[in-house]
Amino acid sequence: MTGDTPHFDEMLRADGSVREPYDEFCAWYTSQDASRLRTKARDAENFFRRTGITFAVYGEEEASERLIPFDIVPRIISGREWARLSRGIEQRVRAINAFLYDIYHRQEILRAGRIPIDLIAKNDAYLPQMIGMDPPGGIYTHIIGVDIVRTGPNQFYVLEDNARTPSGVSYMLENRETMLHMFPELFRKNKVREVSDYPRKLRRSLAASAPRACNGAPEIAVLTPGIHNSAYFEHSFLADQMGAELVEGHDLRVIDGRVAMRTTQGYRAIDVLYRRVDDDYLDPLTFRPESALGVPGIMDVYRAGGITIANAPGTGISDDKAIYSYMPEIVEFYTGEKAILENVPTWRCSEPDSLAYVMEHLHELVVKEVHGSGGYGMLVGPAANRKELAAFRDKLKARPGNYIAQPTLALSTVPIMTRQGLAPRHVDLRPFVLVSPNGIDITPGGLTRVALKKGSLVVNSSQGGGTKDSWVLDE
Numbered sequence: 001m002t003g004d005t006p007h008f009d010e011m012l013r014a015d016g017s018v019r020e021p022y023d024e025f026c027a028w029y030t031s032q033d034a035s036r037l038r039t040k041a042r043d044a045e046n047f048f049r050r051t052g053i054t055f056a057v058y059g060e061e062e063a064s065e066r067l068i069p070f071d072i073v074p075r076i077i078s079g080r081e082w083a084r085l086s087r088g089i090e091q092r093v094r095a096i097n098a099f100l101y102d103i104y105h106r107q108e109i110l111r112a113g114r115i116p117i118d119l120i121a122k123n124d125a126y127l128p129q130m131i132g133m134d135p136p137g138g139i140y141t142h143i144i145g146v147d148i149v150r151t152g153p154n155q156f157y158v159l160e161d162n163a164r165t166p167s168g169v170s171y172m173l174e175n176r177e178t179m180l181h182m183f184p185e186l187f188r189k190n191k192v193r194e195v196s197d198y199p200r201k202l203r204r205s206l207a208a209s210a211p212r213a214c215n216g217a218p219e220i221a222v223l224t225p226g227i228h229n230s231a232y233f234e235h236s237f238l239a240d241q242m243g244a245e246l247v248e249g250h251d252l253r254v255i256d257g258r259v260a261m262r263t264t265q266g267y268r269a270i271d272v273l274y275r276r277v278d279d280d281y282l283d284p285l286t287f288r289p290e291s292a293l294g295v296p297g298i299m300d301v302y303r304a305g306g307i308t309i310a311n312a313p314g315t316g317i318s319d320d321k322a323i324y325s326y327m328p329e330i331v332e333f334y335t336g337e338k339a340i341l342e343n344v345p346t347w348r349c350s351e352p353d354s355l356a357y358v359m360e361h362l363h364e365l366v367v368k369e370v371h372g373s374g375g376y377g378m379l380v381g382p383a384a385n386r387k388e389l390a391a392f393r394d395k396l397k398a399r400p401g402n403y404i405a406q407p408t409l410a411l412s413t414v415p416i417m418t419r420q421g422l423a424p425r426h427v428d429l430r431p432f433v434l435v436s437p438n439g440i441d442i443t444p445g446g447l448t449r450v451a452l453k454k455g456s457l458v459v460n461s462s463q464g465g466g467t468k469d470s471w472v473l474d475e
Helices: 020-030 034-051 079-103 117-121 169-182 184-189 198-208 232-242 298-303 315-319 327-335 352-360 386-398
Strands: 054-056 065-067 070-077 143-152 155-162 220-223 245-247 252-255 258-263 266-269 272-275 308-310 365-369 403-407 413-418 421-430 432-436 439-442 447-450 466-472
Touching (some): 034 065, 034 070, 070 169, 070 447, 079 143, 079 155, 079 327, 079 432, 155 315, 169 447, 169 466, 198 232, 198 272, 245 258, 252 266, 252 298, 258 298, 413 466
Parallel strands (some): 070 466, 272 308
Antiparallel strands (some): 252 258, 365 403, 447 466
16 A cells, blocks of 8 residues: 555655654654664664564464564653543443443443444344442443554554453563663653553552452463463463463363362452453353363353453454444434544445445545454455455455454654664554553553554554553653
């Protein structure tokens, strides 16, 4: 995809002058020796390699473990910009939690006709096993990642909601740690809001969501599918940073109505399980019988109030891309307010008129699977050749309800380091949100993902994108 479409540059105005958030950075950058910065960039790469910060790429026999490229130029957001973003994110997160409670209870939004019943009833992400279930503290989505793109000074759009098992927070933390180590002088010149307290806040938020059966200080564990999972580094990193146990399914069993983990002193009951295992694999007695990743009987313990599962089973219905297209209605229905953050305009291919439009304009659009993630299974129309477009038309005809389509937005750019100096590249932003009965906490900034190829709009790590430190200035 080419970068010919006019786009908003977050560092430079159209006349070449520097935007205010980047004033201090640009003054510092112009005073630096270029060879020193290139050396620092190599040092950062070596640090990530030594630390083991890699990302597994599925479907590739060679180089299945990739180093996520890190760019040393920070993405800088002003305090005023962040204040507006935070309000919009909090509003959206509250609406998502209210929506999940409603569709698993009275289903008022369906009764009001604001969402088609079939969109819920025939959705694989909707779990009938959660109907009538009240999760501890009434919280379904304890950890959310909201993907946001920018197209102008005050134009932000939500690209998608990640309410199942959002990943990337470990890279956010390591990016900041690396920048603090390599360029401490930059943090003396800029008042950058802290992100390093995220693990402590995560533990506090999970502990506040403990179930009725909890007696004393909550016991917290992180459930991982194992070392072959693409985000295993993050699972082990967060467990270590929180002071929680990292467990796999075979470490757990149900004893006396509680889920307990194996320790050197015998089995110990767990109060809160931060699971990084998909719903289907969570309990072989309830979902996939062949699953060896979960815990037989954990859903019975959950229903009885013996454990908190974060995020709650069934939350995936809220980040389904077909549901996403109704988020403005969902926000208004549950908050009584217009959505502060807009959706990207979306065509639902399940609707005949929309499908006809998408078929005719396929070369202009981005088409995504409604359950897809990581950039897999999508078509970027302007970057596709005739053969790829024809093949995707066949997919759309066969399963139209499996896809949504969106315009190719002119995403904002921020500078990256290249051999020739600074050059603009397209980015998105994934802020991380913690939700508990005590309230909502949004980490200032989040993970900036950057398309390292000139003109590319694909920022996913699995598709060759990189990351950079995200600064929110304290003004």
